[in-house]
Amino acid sequence: MQELLSKPLFSIGDKFDVTLSQLLLAILFIIIAALFSHYFSKFITRKILAKFKMAEDNLVILKRLIFFILLALITVTTLSFFNVPLTAFAFISGAVAIGVGFGAKTVMDNFISGWILMSERPVRINDIVEYEGHLGRVIEVGNRSTMIKRIDGAHMVVPNSSLLQANLINWTLVDPNIRTSVRVGVAYGSDIEKVKAILEKILKDHESVIDDPAPAVIFEDFADSALVFDLWFWATVGAVRELRVIRSDIRFSINKHFKEEGIVIAFPQRDLHFKFDDQANFPISISDQRSSKKPNNGEKGDE
Template sequence: MPESLTQLLSFTVFTFNKHPFTLGEVLLVPVLVIAGWWLVGKLAHLATFRLRKSGASADSVHLFKRIFYIIALALLTITTLDILNVPLTAFAFLSGAIAIGFGFGAQNIINNFISGWILMWERPIRIGDFLEVDGARGSVEAINTRSTRIRRVDGVHMLIPNSKLLENTVINWTLIDYLTRTSVVVGVAYGSPSREVAALIEQQALKQEHILSEPKPVVIFQDFGDSALIFEVLFWVNATAERDLRQLRSELRFAIDDAFRDAGIVISYPQRDVHLDGTLIMQQAAPHQERQP
């Protein structure tokens, strides 16, 4: 039985580059690939786990994992070919043909692939950043080989080609820090004490927990509107998403409304004065006459 099994495994299946490949060598290839890839996955998981525990950022861990897999795949391929006694020069012509085909038929794919590596190396965009691209806002969840996955503020996922993030204007709200300036506009009725209104608005802004006291909120008497005195308060917050800004502005509006009610200050509403030229004559309607039979 062992001799017959040895003869079976020694059976030549095909010949490549004057090298005969036996059945045992052919069956050895998937075993090496599966075992090697399993070992690579375990090592990658262990390495990334230690990186996360050390406090490394998510994009650094992602970049390390990508480089580790590429190096491991190259070593696994070279080791497998070496065990099979296949020289790398045998694939020189094939690799050249594939490179030419990629150059002509997959320009966009290669462009996005290279752009993805540039994004990971230069790090103008990182995992967790809050971006604004073509009017859409969202947080970066993953930078993949071909595209970057962004989760919009409404929960919808966007897949944006990496080249688009490099070639077009992208607003990164959190590139350096999470400081963001926003504002709230309110109009009060004419006749309201303007300086008291400004003081109340500033006081309510400073009372908000998430509004920074430095830089200090600034209240501006913006304009004399058609039916209101317009005030605007500018303030800074640490915000990571648009929904945070909307919630903070809403809380400040609630606080300003309550303060104005307590102080007797009226938030204005649209008003129109109608002026009539000439004399207005009032006429009394004729009494209703009963119909004669």
């Protein structure tokens, strides 16, 4: 066994022979170096660099830089310690280059795209993005792919090259503020100035609605059954579901205040008018009129 391990596998020039034991030990130490670099970089970023309150995506970039630098240094040191020159792996690098050219093109494309994403930073961890019609939050930017958690809880694994080339909407790239709207319709005959004042107060009192840009109450339309108002506002959002919660809170508040002030939230209604002929027992004409007023149970329709 010892003879097999000490037997030269190949020679580099005329001066150096690489034995099986040297090659196996070098590979073993490189694997150990990779594990050590991974856990050490993870320890440095979470226990030391995290105390400086850096952004999470910056910590990920630093973690990867520390990992690759440590791996390169330990690998070169290990090979030098066992007197194995780097040229001993020239044949391996040649085989890897051929594999990259034919079978690993997509992997390398995604790997390079991942570093481009981390350097240009069009997408960061915890950003709210919209990708191919799916809204979600970025939870990881990896070497090969980016993971997006959709609003329904499902996780999307998107290749970095696809993400880099897609028409991506990043709702929180510059700041965490997102504009949204809530629509409500009131019955015809309502005091619209009073409605506007109530809606403006609701927006002003909500803690997540920001003042700059200022929220706005828009009288949108004279609809068939309602006077339609749109509430446009900007809100500070930390997660995808928070935007839905904010809109829900505002709708609860609208319903409460309108009830207190006696303002009717409109809903579609129809009044049917039948006209009977004196000589017949069946209607000769029917007229259809839409209304948004409250039905009065004490009144009868036209006969």
